[in-house]
Amino acid sequence: EDKVVQSPLSLVVHEGDTVTLNCSYEVTNFRSLLWYKQEKKAPTFLFMLTSSGIEKKSGRLSSILDKKELFSILNITATQTGDSAVYLCAVKGISQGAQKLVFGQGTRLTINP
Amino acid sequence: SQTIHQWPATLVQPVGSPLSLECTVEGTSNPNLYWYRQAAGRGLQLLFYSVGIGQISSEVPQNLSASRPQDRQFILSSKKLLLSDSGFYLCAWSPPDRVRLEQYFGPGTRLTVT
Numbered sequence: 001e002d003k004v005v006q007s008p009l010s011l012v013v014h015e016g017d018t019v020t021l022n023c024s025y026e027v028t029n030f031r032s033l034l035w036y037k038q039e040k041k042a043p044t045f046l047f048m049l050t051s052s053g054i055e056k057k058s059g060r061l062s063s064i065l066d067k068k069e070l071f072s073i074l075n076i077t078a079t080q081t082g083d084s085a086v087y088l089c090a091v092k093g094i095s096q097g098a099q100k101l102v103f104g105q106g107t108r109l110t111i112n113p
Numbered sequence: 114s115q116t117i118h119q120w121p122a123t124l125v126q127p128v129g130s131p132l133s134l135e136c137t138v139e140g141t142s143n144p145n146l147y148w149y150r151q152a153a154g155r156g157l158q159l160l161f162y163s164v165g166i167g168q169i170s171s172e173v174p175q176n177l178s179a180s181r182p183q184d185r186q187f188i189l190s191s192k193k194l195l196l197s198d199s200g201f202y203l204c205a206w207s208p209p210d211r212v213r214l215e216q217y218f219g220p221g222t223r224l225t226v227t
Binding site (some may be wrong): 014 | 149156159160203214215216217
């Protein structure tokens with residue numbers, strides 16, 4: 001059964017710190033890995049990674065995929081209180097059928113001022 | 114641009130009552146549509162997905178059903194709610210082509226069954 005595990009489940013840091021969130025997966029015929037940010041309500045799309053070793057970057061957020069070791073990390077530098085959210089990792093594998101994603105349980109990140 | 118709507122935003126229903134949650138998408142045609150449930154402190158669990166009108170795939174056996182009466186309308190229903198149906202229900206859409214795999218979520222419905 002396809003599985004996505006995120007760690008840590010919860011993280012509390014001070015504003016300005018750098019954080020690294022982890023996502024490991026087991027999936028048949030991997031297609032892509034996606035990161036979402038969920039604040040109060042709907043998750044918002046951050047990155048999609050399909051190729052190993054290529055970093056995706058958006059401002060202070062960056063993510064990289066290691067297809068050999070089956071994991072991805074999401075880095076946030078110079079954190080701000082607005083970065084507080086649940087970060088979700090999801091993986092798409094071909095055996096799951098059309099366009100279905102398996103989500104991890106999320107990492108709850110709290111940035112204290 | 115595309116937008117996705119869900120209603121109601123919050124709902125409190127007694128055990129045994131029926132349920133109907135609605136999701137509509139604007140600005141795209143023939144989207145793939147999804148219903149997820151998120152229990153408190155947990156990840157998203159896929160309940161149903163649809164690749165076209167009248168085409169529904171169920172991911173987990175449960176007390177719920179889904180229907181897609183129109184291209185951009187997705188409805189989640191139950192005839193009799195259980196306490197375990199409480200949670201945060203999210204509708205999502207993705208483009209119909211197989212290349213772009215990202216899904217976009219609606220604002221969600223918080224359901225409390227009492």
